[in-house]
Amino acid sequence: MRATSPPDEEMAESPTAKRKREEKDGENGTAASQGESAAGSFPLAEMSVRKVLRESARDKTIFLHGQVNSASGDGTDAVVILEKTPFQEDSIAELLKKHTQLQLQMSNDIYSTYHLYLPPELNGIKTTVVYPATEKHLQKYLRREVYLIQETGEDYKNITLPFIQSQSFSIQWVYNILEKKAEADRIVYENPDPADGFVLIPDLKWNQKQLDDLYLIAICHCRGIKSLRDLTAEHLPLLRNISQEGKEAIVKRFGIAGTRLRVYLHYQPSYYHLHVHFTALSYDAPGCSVERAHLLSDVISNLELDSWYYEKRPLAFALRADEPLLKKFQEAGRV
């Protein structure tokens, strides 16, 4: 068992210290991480918006289907997600001091509202880019009606498994992480055991600038465990390692104890290589609803009781109206 680089002193780096270091790195022209340098090369200004796939006033996010013209004039599809990030407590004083304008909107007795304008470095928007994006990416982010499915063990074997096997949603990004070909500098912890080991890394959805929306994923080294359905008592050592060592690494690096984390698996996942989500308990993360999230502690307890629990039991999940898997369930007369 080992913690990967960065070394321990750097492991204990707070988000504030990290932000300051990254700002400094930026000034010196050093890329803060592979992910950020790659996104930096995306030609955002040249992208035309084809469609708003989804937007949420509550989450302050917008999902765009964009197109970037190539030299030959063909448009290449992209998904761009813009998200206003939570406030960082430690930068509030700076924000109040450095604001460029406070414009009065209305005033009534002791009540007033304003528009506060900030300098660019305090007004960043988290931007996630999928480029080039496939049709499946575009569909994934498009808002549609959803239906709840009750999948029995038999349904899994007869409908879902053949469907998953016929699909080719690439998990190359997972192998890139495991083989240190991408995001190697972002790894928070690794247990390198090929059977019971995993890599713990910040999720694509988390910019690491504040802890309120902390989000990491543990990706197991072992290949071929597609999802919760494949888990048996044989995988208990792996699952216990992820639970225990994942929490230890998070408290060491970010100071958040295991009792303040929601640790769970998705069923269905988007990517069929076993991974576990670690999010801040107070954060209402996308996909943590009861019809999708299965607490890792429950999964471990269920497998301790019965090795074949997840092979046998019906599992509920939601499918969007346009999803081909819903069509397969409809054709089989199961919806």
Ligand code: M7G
């Ligand atoms: P999932 O349960 O398969 O599906 O989780 P979901 O995306 O519908 O939640 C996969 C998780 O991996 C998600 O939380 C993604 O945000 C995250 N993720 C996806 N990609 C492509 C990457 C990536 O390239 N790097 C990292 N670090 N995380 C990713």
